Amino acid sequence: MSDVTRRGLLVGATGLAAAGLGGCDLVADGPGRGGLYGASDWLTFHVQRWLLRHQPLVREFGPEAISAVFPTINTVDPDDPAYRRSKAAGFSDWRLPVTGLVARPMAFSLADLKAMPARTQITLHACEQGWSAIGQWTGVPLSQVLLAAGLKPEARFLVIRTVDGWWDTYDLFDALHPQTILAYGMNGGDLPVKHGAPVRLRVERQLGYKSLKYLASIEAVDRVDGIGQGRGSMVGELGFSWYAGI
Incomplete structure (x- = not known):
């Protein structure tokens, strides 16, 4: 420079x-x-x-760089009756509602997501606890799901909630990035339960806590300052930064 x-x-x-x-x-x-x-x-x-x-892409790696061990933290198997029933059924009854400021509110099944254009990327997961690992993720770009639901012009943020009670929000700058995906595959196979099956979020330009596991719903909104304590996320209310860019 x-x-x-x-x-x-x-x-x-x-x-x-x-x-x-x-x-x-x-x-x-x-x-x-x-x-x-x-x-x-x-x-x-x-x-x-x-x-x-x-809107640059983050670095992507070759298959030889995939970590032999990819740690898991927090929830690794949600203790939720509906989730356990869905897991026992191979997630065939699982649905991801997309609501709020969209023209066509929808509930996507796992099969629906797998039928959409997919992206596979091998990226670095940087955890706020000080460790990192490289994994391969396959899923549908979040932008494709929002396109199918018809995101309205007044929508400016997404509120994403999980089975185990976590929630976070994202503005469209990150939500529409090509590497922001709803991942249903990891390292060439189905996404393991301990890593958020059936579908987790991957926000590759931010720290790991923004890549929520066990997705339960997506809601498009025009503002987030009135949600909870106004800090934009559950982790924000615990003292972390809402924007965790790396």
Whole structure:
């Protein structure tokens, strides 16, 4: 990077920080938190969004790079009666509702998702706990599902909830990225239960906690600042940053 570019980036970042101190919502009607943590979130978010403005892909690896061990954390087999019945039936009765600001609310079966255009990618999963692993994921781009449901122009965020009670929100910048997929396959086989079967989210440009397992529903909304404590996610309410870009 040239000195001019470095200087420009530094000046720009300083300006963003100064602006961010006036209000700590990351985006209009989006999540936010106050104080220095909120200002830091704001600065990180806007600098990263500027760097990623052309929507680059994250690095993808060859099959030889796939990790022999891919750790699992938190829930590894949801203790939910409906989930257990569905698992026993091979997830043949599983459905993923897509509702909210869509023209055609739908409930996608696993077969429906597998019938849509698929993407396979081998990517690095960076966990907030300090470990990383490389896995191969196969699934349908989230953008394809939203296209089928007819995302309305006023929709700006997605609220995604899981069987085990987690929830998070995503703006369309990340939701429509080509590598953001609903994964039903891992390392050449079906997605294992411990990794979120039958379908998990993969948001490759953010830390692992944004790639929710055991998906239960997707809702398109125009704002998220009124959901829960207004921090945009369950992990946000636990002190983590809503935007976990890497």
